Amino acid sequence: VFAKPASAVTAPKAPSVEGSTILHKRILAPGTVLLEVEAPLIQRRWKPGQFVILRPTAASERIPLTLVDSNAERGSVTLIVQALGKTSRVTSALEPGQKLASLLGPLGQAAHIERLGTVLCVAGGVGVAELFPVARAFQLAGNHVVALCGARSAGYRILDEELRATVAELHWATDDGTHGLNGNVVDLMRAWWAVNAGEVAHAHVIGPIPMMRAAAELTREWGVPTVASLNPVMVDGTGMCGGCRVTVGGQARFACVQGPEFDAHQVDFEELALRNRAYSEQEQAALRDHECLIGLGR
């Protein structure tokens, strides 16, 4: 009666996690770090616009992060994480030599890259991390890429050098006016358009939901086809949980498998904003408990 069930005796041990070691870490801005992670299988397959779902520790929830870059010699991929709530803070606190508990990818559809002419790549905050590989791919495909990026302040800009070395034009807006235009990235779009109206074939926008919504309203007025890379709450990233459901052109879509890129003029941004706030009470409680444990030295 008290003998162990056969399955418990014979069950093979779960395979140990191969790869996913943090190889390198760099602070890009206050609260934002770059992690180079060993992931040879993902490195060989990923395309701009795709992402991974990871757990920093075995006790963590899953979070999605964009694939920013890769290195074939090192069999690695680059991720950029902004410490926002509990799990992104735990992720950004990892140090070289430590392993992620799990890493799944590449996920989602790659960005649609074509030779179109002048392409406006617009990003706010950590959205610049997703913008970089997409802007680079558009530039390599023979487009004239204009990157318009927004940050809170000069010291919060990320990937400035990398973008500058890659795209035809790079302009910044900062909320406090410490670099570039004093204002947000939508103000920067208006200012750029005032002298370049009519020249844009396509726009790609990524960032906080109100920013994407305002950018899409503007490009609708301009008559410029626009895609937005959406950031709904994702759990499994494989189309099974329904967490990332968005409405595009009146149709339900799962951003993890059918996106994250969609026609920005068709996206129901109001619903997306509501759904992203759905768990804010639990997220705040998780962060409070986490900070309390850190305060206790744990």
Ligand code: FAD
């Ligand atoms: P919480 O306190 O739990 O949540 C804070 C807010 O983050 C929430 O209100 C919600 O809006 C959002 N969020 C929470 N959980 C999730 C989740 N499981 N999935 C998506 N959003 C969530 N951030 C980066 O810093 N760098 C990136 O490259 C990046 N790429 C992303 C790519 C995609 C396709 C998506 C969907 C999101 C991406 N994000 C990225 C956002 C990142 O996933 C969230 O900041 C992170 O999940 C927050 O988790 P948390 O526990 O730290 O914060």
Ligand code: FES
């Ligand atoms: Fe579960 Fe997309 S994250 S369906």
Ligand code: MG
């Ligand atoms: Mg969380």
